[in-house]
Each structure stands twice: as C-alpha cells, then as structure tokens.
Amino acid sequence: MTPQYPVHPRARATYRMSADQSAGQLEHSTSEFTIHINNATFKVPAASMTGTQIRSLPSPPIGPDFDLWEDVPGGSDVLIGDGQPVELKNGMHFFTAPATINPGVA
Numbered sequence: 001m002t003p004q005y006p007v008h009p010r011a012r013a014t015y016r017m018s019a020d021q022s023a024g025q026l027e028h029s030t031s032e033f034t035i036h037i038n039n040a041t042f043k044v045p046a047a048s049m050t051g052t053q054i055r056s057l058p059s060p061p062i063g064p065d066f067d068l069w070e071d072v073p074g075g076s077d078v079l080i081g082d083g084q085p086v087e088l089k090n091g092m093h094f095f096t097a098p099a100t101i102n103p104g105v106a
Contacts, residue, residue, distance in 0.1 A: 036093045037062075048087050051080040054094060066096040 033044050035054075042057045055062040062068060070078040070086070071093035080086060080094070 033088045033090050033092075035088060036091070037068075038095055044088065046088070048085050050082065051084045051086065052082045054080065054086065055082070062096055065099055067099045069095050069097060071095055 031045060031047075033047065035042050035044060037054070037058055040058060044057070046053075051068055055068055068080040070080055072078060077095075
C-alpha cells in the first residue's frame with residue numbers, strides 16, 4: 001500500500017485551457033497573487049481587493065493618516081481610495097505617504 005501524504009494548500013494549482021490551446025497543452029494558473037506594500041511582500045488569494053482590504057495586510061494596518069498609492073512605472077502613481085476596487089496583478093507595488101503634508105512644520 002502506498003502511503004498518502006497531505007498536500008499543502010499553497011502547493012495546489014489550477015489548470016485552464018484557452019480557446020487556442022489543444023487538449024494536450026494546459027496553461028498553469030494559481031489563485032494567489034504577490035503584491036508589495038512599502039517594500040514588504042504579501043501573498044493574497046483574491047484577484048480584486050478594495051483599498052481598505054489592501055491597507056489591512058501589513059501589521060499594524062495602514063492608518064488613516066497615510067494615503068495608499070499604486071506605484072505605476074513610467075506613469076502617474078494612482079491614489080487608492082478605501083472603497084476603491086483594485087484589480088491585482090502579480091508583482092504590483094504600493095506605497096504609503098502622509099495624507100497631510102505641512103511644509104515648514106517640524
């Protein structure tokens with residue numbers, strides 16, 4: 001009898017076939033995304049999250065005194081509102097900045 005070993009949940013992946021692939025060629029996909037917030041790496045299971053959900057990933061969570069921004073390489077960074085849905089892609093980068101900046105105040 002062959003022993004059965006449990007499979008770690010992160011080791012499971014799904015396979016899907018696109019219309020232009022033959023039955024013998026499967027495209028590998030996972031349901032987990034890697035994103036970065038202030039240079040920290042997070043693995044998230046959803047393809048879409050709100051700003052509030054993204055803010056809750058770090059410990060402690062990102063407070064209301066900081067804005068959450070999507071880092072857009074070669075373009076203008078995008079301010080992410082709390083209720084705003086964000087379509088996630090592997091490797092996305094986010095950063096925080098003070099919500100209020102008072103020049104000249106130490």
